[in-house]
Amino acid sequence: MASEAPDYFQPEAGLVLTHLLIVRDVDRSREFYRRVLGATVVRERQPAILRLHNSYLVLNTEGGPTDDKPDVRAQAPADSTTLSSALNIRVADVRAVYEQWRSRGGQFLTEPKDHGVEIRCYLRDPDGYLIEVGQGTGILAEMGRAVAA
Numbered sequence: 001m002a003s004e005a006p007d008y009f010q011p012e013a014g015l016v017l018t019h020l021l022i023v024r025d026v027d028r029s030r031e032f033y034r035r036v037l038g039a040t041v042v043r044e045r046q047p048a049i050l051r052l053h054n055s056y057l058v059l060n061t062e063g064g065p066t067d068d069k070p071d072v073r074a075q076a077p078a079d080s081t082t083l084s085s086a087l088n089i090r091v092a093d094v095r096a097v098y099e100q101w102r103s104r105g106g107q108f109l110t111e112p113k114d115h116g117v118e119i120r121c122y123l124r125d126p127d128g129y130l131i132e133v134g135q136g137t138g139i140l141a142e143m144g145r146a147v148a149a
Contacts, residue, residue: 018056019087020047022074023127029059032126036106052089080128087131094119094135101133 023029030048033039039050039057047060063074077084091097094112098121102108112121112135120134 016056018049018058020058020060021125021127021129022062022076023059023125024062024076025126026059026061028126033057033059036101036104037131057087076127077129080124080130083130085129087129089131089133091133091135094121094133097133 021029026045026048030041030044030050033050033052034041037052039052041048042051042056043049045059047058050057050059060074062076065072098108098112101123106123108121108123110121112119112133114137117138118134118136120132123131123133125131
């Protein structure tokens with residue numbers, strides 16, 4: 001299942017941004033991101049690494065402190081109704097992605113909603129992490145006007 005990929009741990013220049021998710025079941029979460037969002041599995045586990053278009057997700061299990069973070073415990077969200085972190089995915093056609101991911105088993109909180117400067121909707125992964133899927137419809141132009149003012 002794992003595929004060949006460039007060495008993401010050592011970029012030739014600059015940096016590579018990844019997002020670490022602490023999950024209760026790596027296999028379940030890996031399959032959700034592969035099946036529903038279409039991520040490519042780069043590494044199966046310990047930790048699982050998935051390429052999601054131009055980014056990477058690192059999925060690791062809960063656990064106690066380590067020698068490099070001696071007072072930090074890794075835990076999946078205790079409750080899915082409190083937001084402390086979310087993946088924010090921008091797409092060209094939010095309604096098409098909504099339909100595709102829904103057909104693959106993604107369960108959205110609502111259908112895409114138009115908020116003027118963007119259209120967005122949300123779904124959760126198996127551990128309750130919130131995933132925002134949005135399509136900009138003028139948000140950058142609005143931000144540019146605010147900066148120029």
